[in-house]
Amino acid sequence: MTPQDPQAFERLLANCADEPIRFPGAIQPHGLLVTLTEPGLQIQQVSANVLTLFGVSAESLLGLPLAALSGSEAANAVQQAAVYTTLADAPPLALNLLGREYEGLLHRDQGILVLELELKPDDSEIHSTMGKVRNLSRMLQRLQGAKTLTALYEICVREIQALTGYDRVLIYRFQDEGHGQVIAEASSPAMELFNGMFFPASDIPEQARELYRTHWLRIIPNADYQPVPLIPTLRPDTGEALDLSGAVLRSVSPIHCQYMKNMGVLSSMSISLMDGERLWGLISCGHRQTLHVPHELRMACQTIGQVLSLQISALQTLEISRQREAKMDALVRLNAAMVQSTAAVFEGLAQMPEALMDLTGASGVAILEDKVLHRYGQCPSPEDTRALYQWFKDSGQPVFSSHNLSTLHAPAAQYKDIASGLLAMTLPKPVDNAVLWFRREVKESIQWSGDPNKPLNLEAGSNGLRLSPRTSFEIWKVEMDGISSKWSHGDLFAANDLRRSALENDLSRQVLREQQAVRARDELVAVVSHDLRNPMTIISMLCGMMQKAFSSDGPHTSRRITSAIDTMQQASSRMNVLLDDLLDTSKIEAGRYTISPQPLEVSQIFEEALSLLAPLALDKAVELTFHAEPDLKISADPERLFQVLSNLIGNAIKFTPAQGKIGVAAMSNGDDIVFSVRDSGKGIAPEQLPHIFDRYWTAKEGNALGTGLGLYISQGIIKAHGGQLLAESTPGEGSEFRFTVPRMV
CATH class of the missing domain: 1.10.287 (Helix Hairpins)
Structure with missing residues (x-):
């Protein structure tokens, strides 16, 4: 077996991915860990360094009350803190053990209380720490005052470096492809700079990212430490390894410690940056020497990370809103062209090719309507365009986007110079139809910190080959091939909104x-x-x-x-x-719709509606929930009923502001089932409410592209079912639409 053996390398990679980083069975030596039963606080497990710190063996403490180790005063303090349901709400524990001052940290995991003890800094350090913490309010005000993301990042790295004294503080953002990029950095003059560099996804494995997602902070004061095992290794109550995910002292992967030393740092701290529930990036701190940041300073840094996360989400949301607003005038003009066209709706778009390309910043656009194909700007050949349409149509996605098309559609490699990026949309019609925007290939050189194709090495060990982290972080330039500039949130919004307008016009x-x-x-x-x-x-x-x-x-x-x-x-x-x-x-037969009722389950209808409409609500940061009484069954036309639900929920999403709520419910009422769609939007004016079901009625504000047919058609569908569609609204509080459908006999 040689270092070039690909099969051996893949096996070791798999072992690395399965490394039990949540269950290392050991801690870092800068503190002591004890697990306790509740309510008696008997010691179940204790780290082996209790012998060094307290002069008593771990085995002799097992099964004894905490007071046998800490004394009754400290045990009582832990007992009082443990009454808090959420231990994060408990006051900090200052414990005097054998004449030395410790900071106590508590958390619970699967029925066990975990106590971690760290030595408190000396008086001079405490005085310095408290002075820095008192300045936290000023730091947070500076963060909240930032008007751009770039300014926000720069303030953050400078403040955390000043607060902690780390040689290097950088912000690392995860890309959609999995790898990361350093987007801000504050470093001492002797440190190698990484700002702007890309790092391979394998530098931070998936299971490590999940830990970062669920826990805000991780610290390693000394990467040269020797892990301290827990005694006993497994939990006596369950026979399983103790989950140390929430432990500050958790021992980390030896591969990561070697990675740190290869980067020239001996101590580190990482703070997670979140966008909602998604791990957006990290604040990564490194120091050439050992460095233990006290608990109070760590909490201050964590607060900065949490505020930064909120600011990032807010500014990103604002930027998305700006992008959308910038598209509205063009969307109104294109919608007017579709309305005025006497032929098919896409024929109206074909009369404004420049506006259509400008809408998404495309270098070419193709419009397909049955047998007719219009091409403007730089586009693949007619044959390639039709083949591309068929491929994208077969995917089943009404709107599709990629900035690296040839990796998904191999034939696109033949025309990557003119169409490395594709944004496309189609309508549910029996004839071929689509609008396809193209972006040309962008030739650029990306700087990686080391060879991205070789993130890990194989080295010989006493037990055969083993993985080791890469040792080189030199700049590695990679020419990007078959890549276009990315489609922005505004571009995707424009494609979806234009498609919705086309659907309304076609209807x-x-x-x-x-x-x-x-x-x-x-x-x-x-x-x-x-x-x-x-x-x-x-x-x-x-x-x-x-x-x-x-x-x-x-x-x-x-x-x-x-x-x-x-x-x-x-x-x-x-x-x-x-x-x-x-x-x-x-x-x-003068009524517009005929229906074909059949037995339907309401829960299945709601599942389909959620899968279709949840992405639209998520894109606007609107909470969308569905609730139905158990086992509701109705007699209705599935397509027509789904059309009504889609129209009502779609309107609610359109007119509900970000962070709003939409609730969809179904309940029994005699022989009928009552459906309800309630939103927290701005509501409908009282003088408009009597006319909302009139043909061609449309809200005048915030609905520039509406045709006014949706509610008229929905009412006709419900009447054809023998039901009623009603609306109630309170301006400033929201609206509720209710309709009835016969219960299945």
Whole structure:
């Protein structure tokens, strides 16, 4: 087996990914860890360095109360702190053990109380620490006053470096592809600079990222430490390893310690940066010598990280709003072009190719409508464009985007110079249709800290080959191939919004065509009815006259003529009845929709609605929830009912501000099931509320692209089901739409 053996390397990589970093069975030596039962506080496990720190063996303490180690005063302090349900709310523990001052940290894990003890700094250090902590308010004000993300990052790294004294403080942001980039740095003159550098995803394995996501802070005062084992190794109560995810003293992977030393640092601290529940990045601190940051300073740094996370989310949300706002004028003009077009909706877009390309910053755009293909700017050949459309259509995504198309669609490598990026959308129609935006390849050189294709090394050990972290962090330039500039949130919003407008316009055209067809049919029926009634009336009158001229009591010939006249009279009457039925049928069928009811489960309908509409709500930071009584079953047309739900929830998302709430519910009421869609939006003005179901009604504010057909059509669908669609609204508080559907018998 050689270091070049790929199979050996892959096996070791898999072992590295499975390394039990949450269950190391050991701690770092700058403190003591004890696990305690509750409420008696008997010692279950204790770190082996209790012998060095307190002169008593770990084995002799097992099963004894905490007071046997700490004394009754300290044990009582722990007992009082343990009454807090959330231990983070408990006051800091200052414990005097054998004449030395310790800081006590508590957390719970799977039914066990974990106590960690760290020596308190001396008086001079405490005085310095408290002085720095008192300045925390000023630091937070500076963070909150930052107007741009760049300024925010720079303030953060400088303040944390001044607070802690680390040689290097940097902000590391995770990219969508998994790797990370240093986007801000504050370093002492002797430190190698990493600002702007990219680091491979394997530098921070997935399980380590999950720990960062669930815990704000990790500290390593000395990467040369020897792990201190827990006694006993496994929990006596469960027979399993103790989960040390929440422990400040948790021992870390030896591969990571070697990685630190390869980077030239001996101590480190990491603070997580979150965007909601997503790990956005890290504040990474490093020092060439050993450095133990006291608990109070760590908490101050954690607070800075939490404030920075909130600021990042807020500024990113503001930037997304700005991007969307910048697209609105172009979207209104393109929607007007679709409305004014006498042909298909996409034909209207084909009249404004420059505006269509400018909408997303594309270098080319293709518009496909059945057999007609329009191409503007730099586009693949017609054959390649149609093949690309078919591939993207088969994916089932109504809107698709990629800035590295050839990695997903191999044939795209042949035209990557003009179409490395693709943003596309299609409508649910029986004919081929799509708008495809293209972006040309961007030639750029990205600087990596070391070879990104060789993040780990193989080295010989006493037990054979083992993984070791890379030793080189020299600048490694990589030419990007087949990459375009990324599609922004604003670009994706524009594509989705244009698609929604196209759907509304296409539906409007369909409604108009059906209305014209109904009117033409009604006119034809009226004309035919009018023109046939007069001859039928004349025939009926003539039959009456002939009946008087021929007697049924006369000779055989007269009787035959009389019988024929009776048959004509009956046929004429039957014809008049058929004309009346034709007119009645015409009136009945003048309704826009016919429905095909079938048994449906409400829970399944809600699951489908959630999968389709949750991304739209998430994109706008709106909370969308569904609740239905158990086992609700209805009799309804699934497509038409889903159309109503989509329209009502879509309107709620459109008119509910960020951080708002939308609740969708279903409950039984006699023979009906009542559906409700309630939002926390701005509501509907009282003078507008009576007209919201009128044809072509639309909100005048915040709905520049609406056609006003959605609620009119939804009401028609519910009426066809035999139900009612009603609305209530309070301006400034929100709106609620309710409709009924028959319960399945």
